Amino acid sequence: MKKLALGLIAFAALCSATTQAANCVYGCPTGKSGQVVTRSIYTISNNATTKFADWAAYQVTSATIDGPSRTRTWKADPSITAANTLEPADYTNAAAQLGTDRGHQVPLAAFSNTADWATTNYLSNITPQAAELNQGPWERLENAERVIARSGQPVFVVTGPLYEWYFGSLPGADESHIIPSGYYKVVIAVISGTVKASAFIMEQDSARADNFCSKEVTIDEVELRAGINVMPTLSTTIQAPVERSYGGLKSQLGC
Numbered sequence: 001m002k003k004l005a006l007g008l009i010a011f012a013a014l015c016s017a018t019t020q021a022a023n024c025v026y027g028c029p030t031g032k033s034g035q036v037v038t039r040s041i042y043t044i045s046n047n048a049t050t051k052f053a054d055w056a057a058y059q060v061t062s063a064t065i066d067g068p069s070r071t072r073t074w075k076a077d078p079s080i081t082a083a084n085t086l087e088p089a090d091y092t093n094a095a096a097q098l099g100t101d102r103g104h105q106v107p108l109a110a111f112s113n114t115a116d117w118a119t120t121n122y123l124s125n126i127t128p129q130a131a132e133l134n135q136g137p138w139e140r141l142e143n144a145e146r147v148i149a150r151s152g153q154p155v156f157v158v159t160g161p162l163y164e165w166y167f168g169s170l171p172g173a174d175e176s177h178i179i180p181s182g183y184y185k186v187v188i189a190v191i192s193g194t195v196k197a198s199a200f201i202m203e204q205d206s207a208r209a210d211n212f213c214s215k216e217v218t219i220d221e222v223e224l225r226a227g228i229n230v231m232p233t234l235s236t237t238i239q240a241p242v243e244r245s246y247g248g249l250k251s252q253l254g255c
Contacts, residue, residue, distance in 0.1 A: 022059060023038065025188055028045075029057065029230055029232070031229050032054040034047045035080060037077070041111045042058040042111075043058075044057075044106070046080050050178040051086050053160060055158055055160035055226070056159050058111075060111075061149050061154045064110060064149070065113055065146050067112030069112075072102070072121055075088070075121060076123055077124035086177065090177075091172065094171065095131070099130060099132070100130055100131060100179075101129055101131045102128070103128070103138070104125055104126060105126070107120070128179050128180075129180075129204070136208035137202055137210040138183070138202055141185060144212070147254065148249070153252070156188040157186065158185075159185040160183065161180030161181075161182070161183055161184075162183065162184060179204075185199070185200050186200075186230050195238055195248075196249050197219060197242055198253060199216065199217050200212060201222065213250075218246060
């Protein structure tokens, strides 16, 4: 019985590692010490101080998108201690007073055709994101990810918040928290054996009409400002030129 139990534990660990690898193309980001939660469609690193994920990693494919219309039923993350995450009541009056949406880091639309789509509505995957940003350039960049995936090319994404200036506080929250001042997103694809990537940073005060293409930065800048290594297992000889360059997926993203 003991051998069976140990075998099951080892099998569970292997499954978790395999799933994480599927979500993170060259290793999940390093540099943060939060609680890492891996699910079938994404991996996040929860920050107990901010109450939001420091990073989220996911893979979009033609099979994960274009499912039926899905609902947004917000729930606290059952895998995270209540003291380290938010619950739905914490967002009371946030839209009216802050002008924010409940913004997905891992977008629901990217996984509407999967069995675990509802886990994108866990509040560990949500931040108070300015409505102008969420419904404007951020949404258009997420749409562009799905355009690439729809063509048959899998897309890997690493996204997360920045904390560089004070944005505000949730008026209904009963836990301490820190709302992001902006967000980064790195879009990665391996095309004909070549690693191509484009990175973007968008501030909370972005206008709805802003063009996401104008928000492009290098991955090096994202890593510097976010304090992470986006692709830690990618060889240095390949990683260095990819991370210091612009426009790796420019044409594929419609820029």
